Amino acid sequence: MPDPSFVFAQSVSGLTAAMFLFLIAAGLSLIFGVLRVLNFAHGTFYMLGAYATYQLVQWLGVSGGRFWLTAVGGALAIAALGGLVERFLFRRLYGKDELYQLLFTYALALILSDAAKMIWGTQQKSVSRPPELTGAFHIFGAIIPHYNLFIILLGPAIALGFWLVLQRTRVGRYIRAGALDRETLGALGVNVDALYTGVFVLASFLGGLGGALISPMRATTPGMDTEVIVEAFVVVVIGGLGSFWGTFLGALIYGQVLSFGILFFPRFSIFAVFALMAAVLIVRPWGLLGRPLR
Amino acid sequence: MHRRTLLIVLLVAAFLVPPTADAQKPIKVGMPMPLSGPPALFGEPATKGAMMFIEEINAKGGVLGRKFELITRDSKADANEAVRQARELILKDNVDFLVGTLTSAEGPAVSVVAKENKIVFIAPIPKTDQLTAPDKLHPYVFRVASTTTIEGRSAAEIVAKWPVKRVATMSFDYAYGQDVTKAFVEHLKKIKPGVEIVDQQWPKLGEQDYNPFINAQMAKKPEAVFSSIWGGFFVTYSKQAKAVGMFDALKYHFIGVGEAATPETAKSMGADYPVGIWGNSYDAFYWGETAAHKDYVARLSKYLKDEYPSSWAIQGYIGMQFLAEAIKKANSTESDKVAKALLGLTVETPVGPLTIREKDHQANRGQLYGKTVMDPKYPFAIMKPVQYVDPTKFMD
Numbered sequence: 218m219p220d221p222s223f224v225f226a227q228s229v230s231g232l233t234a235a236m237f238l239f240l241i242a243a244g245l246s247l248i249f250g251v252l253r254v255l256n257f258a259h260g261t262f263y264m265l266g267a268y269a270t271y272q273l274v275q276w277l278g279v280s281g282g283r284f285w286l287t288a289v290g291g292a293l294a295i296a297a298l299g300g301l302v303e304r305f306l307f308r309r310l311y312g313k314d315e316l317y318q319l320l321f322t323y324a325l326a327l328i329l330s331d332a333a334k335m336i337w338g339t340q341q342k343s344v345s346r347p348p349e350l351t352g353a354f355h356i357f358g359a360i361i362p363h364y365n366l367f368i369i370l371l372g373p374a375i376a377l378g379f380w381l382v383l384q385r386t387r388v389g390r391y392i393r394a395g396a397l398d399r400e401t402l403g404a405l406g407v408n409v410d411a412l413y414t415g416v417f418v419l420a421s422f423l424g425g426l427g428g429a430l431i432s433p434m435r436a437t438t439p440g441m442d443t444e445v446i447v448e449a450f451v452v453v454v455i456g457g458l459g460s461f462w463g464t465f466l467g468a469l470i471y472g473q474v475l476s477f478g479i480l481f482f483p484r485f486s487i488f489a490v491f492a493l494m495a496a497v498l499i500v501r502p503w504g505l506l507g508r509p510l511r
Numbered sequence: 512m513h514r515r516t517l518l519i520v521l522l523v524a525a526f527l528v529p530p531t532a533d534a535q536k537p538i539k540v541g542m543p544m545p546l547s548g549p550p551a552l553f554g555e556p557a558t559k560g561a562m563m564f565i566e567e568i569n570a571k572g573g574v575l576g577r578k579f580e581l582i583t584r585d586s587k588a589d590a591n592e593a594v595r596q597a598r599e600l601i602l603k604d605n606v607d608f609l610v611g612t613l614t615s616a617e618g619p620a621v622s623v624v625a626k627e628n629k630i631v632f633i634a635p636i637p638k639t640d641q642l643t644a645p646d647k648l649h650p651y652v653f654r655v656a657s658t659t660t661i662e663g664r665s666a667a668e669i670v671a672k673w674p675v676k677r678v679a680t681m682s683f684d685y686a687y688g689q690d691v692t693k694a695f696v697e698h699l700k701k702i703k704p705g706v707e708i709v710d711q712q713w714p715k716l717g718e719q720d721y722n723p724f725i726n727a728q729m730a731k732k733p734e735a736v737f738s739s740i741w742g743g744f745f746v747t748y749s750k751q752a753k754a755v756g757m758f759d760a761l762k763y764h765f766i767g768v769g770e771a772a773t774p775e776t777a778k779s780m781g782a783d784y785p786v787g788i789w790g791n792s793y794d795a796f797y798w799g800e801t802a803a804h805k806d807y808v809a810r811l812s813k814y815l816k817d818e819y820p821s822s823w824a825i826q827g828y829i830g831m832q833f834l835a836e837a838i839k840k841a842n843s844t845e846s847d848k849v850a851k852a853l854l855g856l857t858v859e860t861p862v863g864p865l866t867i868r869e870k871d872h873q874a875n876r877g878q879l880y881g882k883t884v885m886d887p888k889y890p891f892a893i894m895k896p897v898q899y900v901d902p903t904k905f906m907d
Contacts, residue, residue, distance in 0.1 A: 219730070220730055223726060223727070223730040226726045226755075227723055227726050227727070230720070230722030230723050230726060231723065233722065234720045234722070331547075334547070334551075339551035339552050339555050340552060340775060340779060341549075341552060341742070341743030341746050341775075341776070341779050342779060343746050343750070343779045343780045343781070343783060345781070345782065345783050346754070346783075353754065353755070353756065359726075360755045360756045361755075362754040362755060364754065365754070433750070434747070434750055434751060434754070435719055435746075435747040435750065435751075436743040436744070436746035436747045436750075436779070438549045438552070438743040439547065439548055439549060439551060440548040440549040440717075441549075441719070444717060444719060445719075475720070475723060476722075476723040477723075478723075479712070479723050479724060479727055480727065483712070483713065484684055484713045486723070487715050
C-alpha cells in the first residue's frame, strides 16, 4: 500500500495536468462542436500563447502582479490572431471535405510554428513563476506549490463560467443553436459569421491562455505544439468531441490515469492512457459524454 | 527550332570543355542535422560551428588547395529521414564526406549508409555506445562525441564522493537514457559497493509533466538523484522539481548529465535554475582554460553575434577539424585514404588535443563538469570550479 501522502501528491499533480489539458482541449472541442472543423493548429495557438507571454515578460517582468498582465496579454494576442485566421482563412473551410480541413489546419500549424521559430529561434525560453505564487503548502506530508493549486482552482472556475455563458446567455443560446443548425440560425436573423468569428476568438483565447499559464512550469520550445495537440485529441476523444463537460471529464481521467499509471506500469503509463482511449472508442465511439453523430 | 539548335550547341560545348582540375572543385561535405523541432536547439549551433570552421579554413585557402563546401539538410531528428537525406547527399549532391547527426537513433542509421557507399562519416553528437560497438564498427565511421559509457562513468565518479547511500535515477526511456543510466549504475556500484539504487524512473522521451515521476521517486526517499533529462526538457523537469522542493530535499545531491549545465540552459532559466546542482556541458564560454579556447570563444562570439556563445558549436567545429586534418594527412580526398588517416589521428582542438583511437574509431572526448553557482559576472548560474574530465581512463 503506497504512502497516503504520496497518493495525495500524485492526485494533485494529476489534477494540475488535467486542468491545463482542459483549457486546451476545451477550445479544440468548442471549435469542432460549433464550426465542425477539427483544428489541428490549436496546439500551435497554445505554443504561441507561451511565446507571447515570454515576450511580454521580457519587456515587463513578472513581479508586482505583472505576470498576470503578461499572461492575459499573451492570451489576448492569440485571441486576436485567431480572429484574423478565422476571418480571412478558416471561413473558406466550412462545409468543405474533411480532408481539406485537416490539410489546411495542419499546414497552418506548420506555417505558424515556423514563424515562431523565425521570431524566437530554437533555444528554449523560460518564464519564472509569479513571485506571489512561488511558495508551497505542506499538506499531509506532501508539498503542493501554490501555483499548482491556483491552476487547480482556475480550471473548474473557467469551466463553470463557460457553462453559464453557454446555458444562460443569449450568445450562449446562439452558439448552441449554431452547433445544431447554422442555416436556420442565419435565417432567424442572427449574424452567424460574427458568431463563428467570436467562437473562434474565444477558443483561441483559451488555447493561448493554456500556453501562457503553463510557461512558468515548462520550457517554451519549438515542437511543444504537436505534443499538446495529441494529448488534447486524446482528451476530447475520451470525453466526447464537442461535449463541454465531456472534455472536462476526459481531462480529469487523462491526468489521473497518467499520474497513477506509473505506479502500475512504471514504463508504460502513456500506454495506459492510449489503451483507455482505445477502449472508449470501442465501447462508446462518440466518447463518454458525447452524442453519436447522425 | 533555332532555340533547340542553340541548346544542342551549348550541350556539346559543355562536354567539350575539359574537366576542370580537381584543385578548383570544392570538397563537398554533407551534414544531416536536426534543424527543426526541439533537437534544433543543438543541431543548429553545431551546424554553425561547422560553418565557422569552413569559413575560416576557406579564407586561408582551404586544404590541398581546395575549398570546403558544406551542404546542410534537416534530418528532423528522425533515423529514416536522416538516412534519406544522407543517401540524397551522396547520390544527388555528390558529397565527398558526411559529418553530422545528433540523436542516438540517427547516428547508427547513417553509419550504415556510409558503410554501403564507402564514405567517411564523422558523428559529432550521438553518444550511444552502439555506434562504435564491435558488431557495428566499419572502416568509415568515426565519432568525436563523448559516449554513454564515458558520461555515465564520469558522473558516477562524482556521485561516489558524496556522503550518500540511496541513489535514484531519472532518464528518458530510449537508447541514450537507458545506456547512460546503465553505465552510471554499473560504475557506481563498482567503485562504491555500499550504494543502493532505490528507484529508477523512465519517463517517455520528451515528457512534459514530470510531477508524477518526481513524486514517485521522492516517495522512495533517495539521498541523491542522477538525471539524464537533456536540453530544453531539463528546463521543464527542473522547474517542476524545484516547485515541489526536490532539490532541497536532496540537499542538492543531484547530477544532471545530458548537458544540464550548459550556459544556454542556465541562461534561459536565470534565477530559476536549481543553483547548487552538478551538471555537465561540452563547452562553456567562461571555461577559458587555454589561449586556444579563449581565442575560439572570441571568434565564435563574433561569428554568432552572441555575448555568451553556444556550447554546442564546438561539436560541429571539431568534427570538421578532424576531417580537414585527415585530408591533409592523407593528401587526398578519397574516403579510403582519409579513413586510414583518421585512425590514431591527434588534433589540437579548442578544448585541447583529441585522438581518435584505432581500436573503435572513438575520440577521447570528455566533458566539462562542475557544481553550479551564481557568479556576479553573469546573470545566470555557471559551473565553478569547472573541470574537464579526461575520459581516457573510462574507455574500455
